[in-house]
Amino acid sequence: MEYFNTVFQEVYKILFLLVPVLISVAMIVWLDRRVWAFVQKRQGPNVVGPFGLLQSLADALKYIFKEIIIPSTSNKVIFILAPIVTMTLALISWAVIPFSATLVLADINVGILYLFAVSSLGVYGIIMGGWASNSKYPFLGAIRSAAQMVSYEVSIGVIIINVLLCVGSLNLNDIVEAQQNLWFIIPLFPMFVIFFISALAETNRPPFDLPEAEAELVAGYQTEYSGMMYAMFWLGEYANILLMCAMGAILFLGGWMSPIEIYPFTLVPGAIWLILKILLLFILFALVKAIVPRYRYDQLMRLGWKVFLPLSLIWVVLTSSYLFYFNLLPTN
Amino acid sequence: MIAHSIFFYTFSIIAIISAIMVTVSKNTVHSVFFLILDFISISCLFIMIGAEFLGMIMLIVYVGAVAVLFLFVVMMLNVAQQKNQWFASEASSKHIPVGLIISTIIFFELIIVIGGWKYKPDLFDINNTTNNFNVSNTHSLGQVLYTDYIHVFQLSGMILLVAMIGAIVLTFRKREGVKKQSYIKQISRERSEGVELLDVKTNKGVKIDD
Structure with a gap:
């Protein structure tokens, strides 16, 4: 009986985490479109609800009532599995995000490795979708995205090593608490820039949205998808973007810490600070989408392997030698 | 403790079944997907015995990178037909005895390793290491x-x-005759090199040499 009690408690906690995440994904889609529109001097979605806030819900409702078409030549099991995998992987990684020192679903020792592992699994949803569709454009899109995500993961991994050298722990709460005096964005600013760009590539956002480049590949791996399955891909993608923003906020912007440790600011709960930092990063994501033209594929690969990887490796050497020379290496 | 063993048996049964499915399934891409499932359940087992770092690294390296490349190659080469030929047709059934021999050798090697473990207990004895469990x-x-x-x-x-x-x-x-862009060359081009202003005479035109 006790076992069931704990299970119910955990389920309750998970729901308390996931429902806000899903709602904020819907809101973030609206925000993305609004920012994009304002940069281009348009209005954006402004009809449904106040300021168009309910636009995403209306879209979701539309997707739910649409027919799901499964191509007859597709590999049906994998075709249906692909959006489920994308969505699940996008949601399970929120389990380790700390919203304050105590407000975290699973405070595991290897939190950052868990985040990295789950984000590296994200490529499977896309490959499965692209392959199972059994048509040319989805397959090309899947191949592109697999190569792209694997390449940029390498540099993200090396950037994480940079941060870990300064922290001395893989626990996300330890990473946040190590930034009490100085956010890592200040000493590691070049790494933050590279992390931001790699996160854009990792989540297939413009200017690196080559897997779904509509001018070349119709819609990439999503071409054959319709109705709710398409919406699940879409939700998973935006949940991944939010997750990458959260990761950036935790690694470089001090997570749930308030920016100034003085009286009125310390009253605000940590979750609010984390959400504000995530929003800041997301608005940057949206601005980049509106401003920058799409990369060519060979340029994308060159940027990942020939620029970011050597640069972040050199920075690892610099960071570790600095920490070693000045005896700042964390010991615990 | 019961919950723990339920999880253990679930993951190990999934691992064994998917390992069998890797070899049995007709479609090669399905084999790779079962391989991935196998990796994931093995890393879950690692996490269950407390080796969380090993489990996560297993996920990152094998599932996140190696298996993606596997999948890549298998999807591109269309090995599915080849595999069917190997096992169904008469002509190429000579692969099966070779495979059997190699798998027997590996099986005996594993047995020897485990046997060697037994006779050298001080090599990997947990009690001898001065581990701090905090x-x-x-x-x-x-x-x-x-x-x-x-x-x-x-x-x-x-x-x-x-x-x-x-x-x-x-x-x-090295491929010959490939046009490559040199970024430094492109960026360091200046207006004076690229653009030239000419007076065009009527009825004569300009001659451009390049």
Whole structure:
């Protein structure tokens, strides 16, 4: 009986985490479109609800009532599995995000490795979708995205090593608490820039949205998808973007810490600070989408392997030698 | 404790069944997906015995990188038909005895390794290591890996590096007549080199030499 009690408690906690995440994904889609529109001097979605806030819900409702078409030549099991995998992987990684020192679903020792592992699994949803569709454009899109995500993961991994050298722990709460005096964005600013760009590539956002480049590949791996399955891909993608923003906020912007440790600011709960930092990063994501033209594929690969990887490796050497020379290496 | 064993048996049954499915399934892409499922359940087992670092690294390296490349190659080569030919047709059934021999050798090697373990108990005895159990998994791994086993660790790193360079050398071929953009050249071009203003005479035109 006790076992069931704990299970119910955990389920309750998970729901308390996931429902806000899903709602904020819907809101973030609206925000993305609004920012994009304002940069281009348009209005954006402004009809449904106040300021168009309910636009995403209306879209979701539309997707739910649409027919799901499964191509007859597709590999049906994998075709249906692909959006489920994308969505699940996008949601399970929120389990380790700390919203304050105590407000975290699973405070595991290897939190950052868990985040990295789950984000590296994200490529499977896309490959499965692209392959199972059994048509040319989805397959090309899947191949592109697999190569792209694997390449940029390498540099993200090396950037994480940079941060870990300064922290001395893989626990996300330890990473946040190590930034009490100085956010890592200040000493590691070049790494933050590279992390931001790699996160854009990792989540297939413009200017690196080559897997779904509509001018070349119709819609990439999503071409054959319709109705709710398409919406699940879409939700998973935006949940991944939010997750990458959260990761950036935790690694470089001090997570749930308030920016100034003085009286009125310390009253605000940590979750609010984390959400504000995530929003800041997301608005940057949206601005980049509106401003920058799409990369060519060979340029994308060159940027990942020939620029970011050597640069972040050199920075690892610099960071570790600095920490070693000045005896700042964390010991615990 | 019951919950623990339920999870253990679930993951191990999934691991064994998917390992069998890797070899049995007709479609090669399905085989790779079962391989991935196998990796994931094995890393879950690692996490269950407390080796969380190993489990996560297993996920990152094998599932996140190696299996993606596997999937890539298998999807591109269309091996599915080939595999069917091997097992169904008469002509190429000579692959099966070779495979059987190799798998028997590996099986006996595994048995020998486990047997050797039994006769050298001080080599891997947990009780002999001066482990501090308050320290996290990652810490204790690092403490051993970078002190006692540093030479072995560096050596395996060197082997991996050599293998990587070897793979690049084997597959690298220089192609002639490929147009390549030089970024430095493009950026360092100036207006004076690229643009020229000419007075165009009526009825004569301009002659451009290039």
